[in-house]
Amino acid sequence: MSLSSALMAVHNQNSESKDSESQVDGNLLVALAFARAGIDCMFGVVGIPVTSLANRAVALGIRFIAFHNEQSAGYAASAYGYLTGRPGVLLTVSGPGCVHGLAGLSNAAANTWPMIMISGSCDQKDFGRGDFQELDQIAAVKPFSKFSAKATDISQIPNHVFDVVDHSVSGRPGGCYLDIPTDILHQTVSESEASRLLSAAESSRAQLATEKAFPSLESEIRKAVSLLRSAERPLIVCGKGAAFARAENALKNLVDTTGIPFLPTPMGKGLLPDTHELAATAARSLAIGRCDVVLVVGARLNWLLHFGEPPRWSKDVKFILIDVSKEEIELPKPHLSLVGDARHVLELISKEIKDDPLCFGKSHTWVEAISKKTKENVSKMELQLAKDVVPFNFMTPMRIIRDAILAQGSPAPILVSEGANTMDVGRAVLVQTEPRTRLDAGTWGTMGVGLGYCIAAAVASPGRLVVAVEGDSGFGFSAMEVETLVRYQLPVVVIVFNNGGVYGGDRRNPEEITGPYKDDPAPTSFVPGAAYHTLIEAFGGKGYLVGTPEELKSSLAESFSARKPTVINVTIDPYAGAESGRMQHKN
Missing domain, CATH: 3.40.50.970 (Thiamin diphosphate (ThDP)-binding fold, Pyr/PP domains)
Incomplete structure (x- = not known):
């Protein structure tokens, strides 16, 4: 939607005077910038001072799902980011609304899902004087946000909007925060100035690529394939990071080609069907307790995977970690790290294997052991379920x-x-x-x-x-x-x-x-x-x-x-x- 048609839609909705039609306030500029950035949905709870912002967004074709509580709206925004690959957006009022929204923002941070929280805040001139719902919101969100910005003038809005959108999906995804004081929401610029600000922000938009800025992995890919070839009891662990990267086809190709058993984390379930013959979910204790080389794709060695440590894991197990974050991947000190997009890295591994096939057949002792234990445990469970x-x-x-x-x-x-x-x-x-x-x-x-x-x-x-x-x-x-x-x-x-x-x-x-x-x-x-x-x-x-x-x-x-x-x-x-x-x- 062009700026002129957007203005017409908004002003027709609000029946404003002809003189005001040439003016763009902060509410409309925020909505325009998010629409330009590809945002098509917001979740939240309206109230002072953001009700008009929500209405402007709806007039521009952004769907607004109104909740009863910012906590649930924030959880919705975080999950929306995971399911779509685009940042989910949470809109809250100032003060307590922002605090309630921290539940969703922190959930996005922990799960590494792209999300943006926008909160209104008190008038800048009244900050520190006990204004309505006053809070230092930038300080409040700091532990849970990978990037935060506060607009102190209406001219900053387009750049800040594009920044939070880009940062939320760049590298390891996460939650970002945008603070917009009440006085900035009421501030106005001319239609031509608004158009200039939006165009300038788009042209100078930070190029924070999500899967293109990774270093060459040629040497590491060869080492990874060599480790898998030498393994007697290899295992592939796949997590929700692989799901977010849409790595299911690359994962299926690798598993079907190599015959290596796989173990999904809870939200990694479904990347390959739980009914797949190489699924090790029902033989989890055996799989992690006896494997000697593990390819971990889009999952962290945290409490869900017992930190990759004995006694659940063998003390001699070698981990190959695939993750988009160099810092996160080096934390558990794996045997080998592959920094990159999960789908891309899996495709490189399959390409390396292609000319010299690697395949653990169904009769391989390790695959047989996993299959046998899976059938035993499934049979026991089915007896209870029956x-x-x-x-x-x-x-x-x-x-x-x-x-x-x-x-x-x-x-x-x-x-x-x-x-x-x-x-x-x-x-x-x-x-x-x-x-x-x-x-x-x-x-x-x-x-x-x-x-x-x-x-x-x-x-x-x-x-x-x-x-x-x-x-x-x-x-x-x-x-x-x-x-x-x-x-x-x-x-x-x-x-x-x-x-x-x-x-x-x-x-x-x-x-x-x-x-x-x-x-x-x-x-x-x-x-x-x-x-x-x-x-x-x-x-x-x-x-x-x-x-x-x-x-x-x-x-x-x-x-x-x-x-x-x-x-x-x-x-x-x-x-x-x-x-x-x-x-x-x-x-």
């Missing part, structure tokens, strides 16, 4: 949900999962067959992401079914956003595993129930039998209460077919599952 346990444990409803999701075929639904036991059991049971179809608590183990992620997934992939499987505690963080689902009529089915509390009901030993408040509910307990399904019904959505296999199957069939905002409240035995899921040792 039982219809009522009142429900976690396994019975998870099997029914898995089968209903698989029956949808392709495109596969996007799965959102959070909770302790719910998420842990779901990782093992719910099968991912396509890339970027699993969103969960992620690197930071963030709870409360569920509804924000659902909304982001539905907006990023229009028409695709989104299914959330969450514990009642995780659902409670953002449950009010079911109204947002209904308001925008998003095809999201939220399945709540309701076991009456955090990890379950009251699990205290008798000796722990003492003191002046011994008659209070346990810190882990919620209201028994909470009717979560009625919450969405209050806004016009569909709710189901289920407690038997037949009821769950029926509700899934109806809701998946309707593709309307739905909450399915699944009653779970309050004593099913374990405290803290699989992380009891940390509680």
Whole structure:
């Protein structure tokens, strides 16, 4: 949209006078700059001083998804960045709005997803005097932002907008922040000056390429292939960084060509189907405990991978790390590092192997060992899943949900999962067959992401079914956003595993129930039998209460077919599952 047509659209919307039509205020200039930078969607909560900014953006064709809470909106913006490869944008009011938005910004930082948070702030002349919602927001965002900027004059807006967009996706992606004081939003320039500022900012835009500025890897690629050739028990670990890089085809080619088993991290699931014959997910302990050379693609050796250290890993294992960040890749001191875009590096490895094929056949002792252990563990799990346990444990409803999701075929639904036991059991049971179809608590183990992620997934992939499987505690963080689902009529089915509390009901030993408040509910307990399904019904959505296999199957069939905002409240035995899921040792 040209500047003149944009101005016409905005002024027609606001019925402003002819004299003001030649003026562009800070709100419109921000919206114009983001539109020029390719931003097509924003998430947030409007209010003083950014309501006009949101309206200007909508008038320019940028979709604005309005939330009840900046926290959920921020989680949506972070996930949108991951799913689309373009920065998700969060708009907040000043002060407390900015603080609430830090949840999403920090989540983007931890997961290395591209995101931008824009916050209004108080008038510059009143800063330090106790102005309305005053906060040093640049200082507040510093721990969670890879780049921050504050516009102190309207002329700076276009450059700052392009800077935050470019920095969010350059190198290792992450969250960026843009601060725009109230007086700058109200400041004006002429239409011709606005056009000049936008053109100048575009022409001088920093060339922060996301996958072109990497050094030559010729020598390192040869070394990597040599290590894989000499390995007796090689393994490929793939993470969500590989998913973000759209490396699935390059990964499939390498795995199918070499016959090397692969292990995805939780959000790396689906890069190759979980049903692939070389998938080592069900033999995870064996795979990481005995492998001798590991090619790690777009994943970090953090707590999710036991830091790459004994006793989970062999003390002699050699790691080959592929990552876009030189600093991050050198932190664990790998045997070999390959700094670059995951897809590009995998293609180079396959090219190096092509003329001298490397292939571990199905009869190779290592591949056989992985395959045997996978079949054993899958068989054990299927025996548990085959039982219809009522009142429900976690396994019975998870099997029914898995089968209903698989029956949808392709495109596969996007799965959102959070909770302790719910998420842990779901990782093992719910099968991912396509890339970027699993969103969960992620690197930071963030709870409360569920509804924000659902909304982001539905907006990023229009028409695709989104299914959330969450514990009642995780659902409670953002449950009010079911109204947002209904308001925008998003095809999201939220399945709540309701076991009456955090990890379950009251699990205290008798000796722990003492003191002046011994008659209070346990810190882990919620209201028994909470009717979560009625919450969405209050806004016009569909709710189901289920407690038997037949009821769950029926509700899934109806809701998946309707593709309307739905909450399915699944009653779970309050004593099913374990405290803290699989992380009891940390509680």
